[in-house]
Amino acid sequence: MIDSLYPAPLARRAWALARRWALAWWRIIDLGAVVLVLLCSPSSYRRAARARLAQQIYTDTVPILAGFTALAALLSLVITHIVVVTALSYGLTRYALEMVIRVLVLELIPLTAALFVAMRTTIPGAAQLAQLRRSGALQALRAQGGDPVRMEFLPRVLAGAYASVTLAALSCVVALVMAYLGVYGLTTAGLPAYTRMFGQVFTPSVTLVFALKTLLSSLAVALIPMASSLYPAHSSALQRRHAAGQGGLARLFAVLLLIELVSLLGNYY
Template identity: 70%
Template structure:
């Protein structure tokens, strides 16, 4: 949707919207490349930098682990029960568990984990960066020879990626355990057939697609919202960096999901 700017004709609004769109994606690509270089650079891991990184990783991961684990367990329990009961009613009980694992572990739970991290960690981190920039913190760092990207952006992006991958892995384990308990209860009788079915679902190709999907989704939710807080909206533009960052993040997540579905089922 085109932003209504007073005093501009439709072609001018279209041009400004396209320019803002191209500029925003260019900034994301540029900062993503810079962050990748900094992650691979030994100079980014000084003692103070390691302490800052560890603090951000802890603050972005530890406080949400318990709440998200409970949420994932309840979600898995409800969805597993619905799928199993529906499959039994249609005489498809042999496919129920495989369907649960494909729906929960491969698709729904990892996406829920990344969105949870975005809402609780990376979007607030983008707001913090915007406030730091507006308060003059970035200019003060540059005046003393510091780099705002290295000192402020990098720890938040790395913490967001770590939190997203950690929650995705934890939620997948919770989903597998809850699916087993929902069907077989607290006994080991169904463990051999369950492990065989799990191995059938997670073929090497599916495992590769799942790993890449989790990695790129984590990068998207960690980088895009924080990038929006590093820059001004621009001259003559409406200050909608947060909403614009959200829209771009959801667009990338949707694209990743579509590509993963194509890779898994076509």
């Protein structure tokens, strides 16, 4: 008789969890649509809005650009050396550089850039936005006739997406240069073979998948953390706030994993 009492609370918890999950994803989709509408609105590009956006892009991109580029260069040299030495031992030298470019440039660099921007820029920015909401600054801005989404949310989202794309693009160029130097050294003798192999790897379909993967990953790391910070929690308990933050991170990692899986299917199947 006691066991028969458990299904009802369990069903209620499952239903509440499903509702929170659906509500969280609906908020992300809704705010993504709002951002798209604001991007198409001429009022989002007035002088004050442009200055605010430029400042946010500079703040979110420039401080982390040099550090991540150096990290990408070091990672490229290490991975290139490991792959080349392993390929030499198995007699697969001619495939080594192509493997480096496929693994490093197509897969690792865009994903690493998105995660780096999330940890260094968008998640701290989402915490700042949540603090503004809890302090009442967003409500005061709305009471003065301003739009918190346009003035606070939109610049952070666009700056996060811009930082992710910039870091991925620059780091891919650095990785390609480091891969060449790691195999051929300081000589131009390998340029014809390298450019031919590069063209064989970056076919039109692979280039399209790579561009879409980079763009979607940047939008995910820019939008998902910010979306969770705009809405108040239904409970004031500290554990609920921690659970909401962990749920946002779980959704972010799930989306990045899904994008990575789809890109792998598009490139190799």
